[in-house]
Amino acid sequence: MTGCDVLRVPADGECDVLRGQDIVVADGVIAEVRPAAPVRPAPGDDVVDGRGLLAVPGLVNAHTHSPMVLMRGAAEDVSVEAWFNERVWPMESNLTAADVRLGARLACAEMIRSGVTTFADHYFFPEQIAEAVGETGLRADIAPTYFSSRGQEALEETVKFAETWHGAADGRITVSLGPHAPYTVNDTDLRTLAGHARRLGLRTHIHAAEHLEQTQSSLERRGSTPIGVLYETGVLEAGALIAHGCGIVEQDLPLLAEFAATTGVACCPKVYLKHALSPLTPVRELLDTGVAVAVGTDGAAGHNTLDVWEALRLVALTQKQAVRDATWMTVSGTLRLAFRGGARALGLAERVGALEPGMRADIVLTDLSGLHCRPLHDPRAALVYSTRASDVRTVVVDGRVLMRDGVLLTVDVPALRAETDARVARILDTSHGRAVQHYDP
């Protein structure tokens, strides 16, 4: 990668931009970031011309259900209860393994195109997602969704998936265990899964404290907050990626702080706004506890896109307003969440999230020459407040080019689109009255 500017995202303080750098990659790892110099590439070297472009770390989508792209736009303007019980969970009961494979491939294609290089997935038919990740070249942490209503055999299958797939695709695939939520998975199962997580050195990816009503309901029904349940059942101790956490309350903070090094919270504001939830993820309080806060989209049945640029912008905007402080959730702070926060939340901080020697080479070249970015007083501000997914030009994961100058290299988009269009009518049909689960948190 030659002659590009490079975004530096430090663990603390302001981000900055190094002008005119070469990024040298060897064996999928960043070997060096150095001022650009004319070099003669050795035979077999793949040189990407980065002149005029800004290299940023690959974005991390810290919480999604990738195959739900199949239901994009099919559940609008409904309450959160109707969204689950009348639309999404009935549609999900239609899904076959082949549908999930297709949806995951479509999602991977969309994420590559928008500069996402790593995603945390939580879904059914996880093998299909793993295959799609393997094929398309992305990096993913995959959690197989588990409800207690599915029974012990299903639980054992999720553990078997973890044992089989963790570390696959040259390490690009990691696995977390995936109990859906404390209101759909009982404490016994949570304890069992936490035990497996500790045994296997994995984390748990779980929806918890999605909104304040859920926290209140949990307190009334059982005397513990959802975070309290994760603490009591050993889920937090084993390490957890918590989706949403909008209902995290003050008494939860010390519990999270105790295991801060291995806890992440994924903030997905577009779906909170769309589902009219309030308050939002308490990001300021969470950062104070030391847990990793990351940016996610959630599934496209709610978020409509898998665009992490859109999500990170909404994190900045909504968090400023939530705490009534325009000077907070700064440009640098927001970029830190999206890159380093995402990496930490997925337990991948040693591998991705920054363009530094020793990190896996997950690199995104963005073009900030568009009219919506000019004049370019501050490229960091442009990344948070002006950039669109369509400004992503080239995407590299683990040193392999997945998109070059806007052309996807690992996905046949027309074939994928045709196959999708052939399946959607069946997937949207909810006349059967089935559902994967009933929502009543």
Next chain:
Amino acid sequence: MTGCDVLRVPADGECDVLRGQDIVVADGVIAEVRPAAPVRPAPGDDVVDGRGLLAVPGLVNAHTHSPMVLMRGAAEDVSVEAWFNERVWPMESNLTAADVRLGARLACAEMIRSGVTTFADHYFFPEQIAEAVGETGLRADIAPTYFSSRGQEALEETVKFAETWHGAADGRITVSLGPHAPYTVNDTDLRTLAGHARRLGLRTHIHAAEHLEQTQSSLERRGSTPIGVLYETGVLEAGALIAHGCGIVEQDLPLLAEFAATTGVACCPKVYLKHALSPLTPVRELLDTGVAVAVGTDGAAGHNTLDVWEALRLVALTQKQAVRDATWMTVSGTLRLAFRGGARALGLAERVGALEPGMRADIVLTDLSGLHCRPLHDPRAALVYSTRASDVRTVVVDGRVLMRDGVLLTVDVPALRAETDARVARILDTSHGRAVQHYDP
């Protein structure tokens, strides 16, 4: 325009999409929208192939300060007071007429590219903006910004601008009078301007009740809300486009309802979030009074883009959350605000805002084939929740093609960018300590 799908935006009820239509344009006006049929174009006919694309009315940016694109990204992470007094108003004191001309051209180019065909501008050196609109082919309502601190001669100049430019560029340019706000323009001047507005048959475009603190301050200082001041001084009676209105309170609603037919309120949520303001524009209450509610970006020094897709999505998302009702501010309702609401708010409802016979031919062809829109269960939902400005392919204003398949035809972008880059250092310099005004609402 042949073979395209066409979005219909009715005055009430659901939007829908007509498949495979031809839009026939004559003399800048939509003559017919009819099912596509093979026709042999007459010599001189300009045929735009719309197959595979969705035609929507041109977007209306109902409140902006177009030349502020020059300060994009130069005032981040500051309070609203510091934004005005330390950053923007000092920078604006550097602006020359030539800067404003350049900024307006850059803004017009950005808006054309993103499918905005009409904008309501409020700025200094309005002749320069009018020239830029004339050159680039857009439609605009231009209000010359006036502060009472500028004195009577400046007031008379704004009236003279209105007399000279209203109806220019074949009617594409209209003028509103532009008192900045009730806290920077005294009541005598407001009354004088309202009188001129009535005499000339124009409206007033004014910032008012920008946030609740401003309303409270107005009540304390003078016993009236900002909307009350507009009522008492005759501004509402003459017809007004009110920017923001986040501080509109219950007692204002009957005053607005009295002149609902000629009152518009522009909602620009990105800047409210970014400046940590709360509450947001009370859109539901405003719609109940019958006033037109429209979508705007505000200037790019706050909004960073002039992207009305981004703005309308944020209206939907933030309004759902503000009233805690996910079933409100529906997809159809949001599209209606962005198209018909914008047209009504600018007093242009007879001319633009819908693709119907008799309307001026302001037509935008969007491409919903991108991965972020597929599968396309509902193109209306895609327009609100998935579409990006980069999905706009072709833009027609008053029957003239301004962008064809992504190529801008009325703007020399490289020259514009070079000229901008040469000017920005001077514009950003605030070491002189001057400002156009002091902010203390």
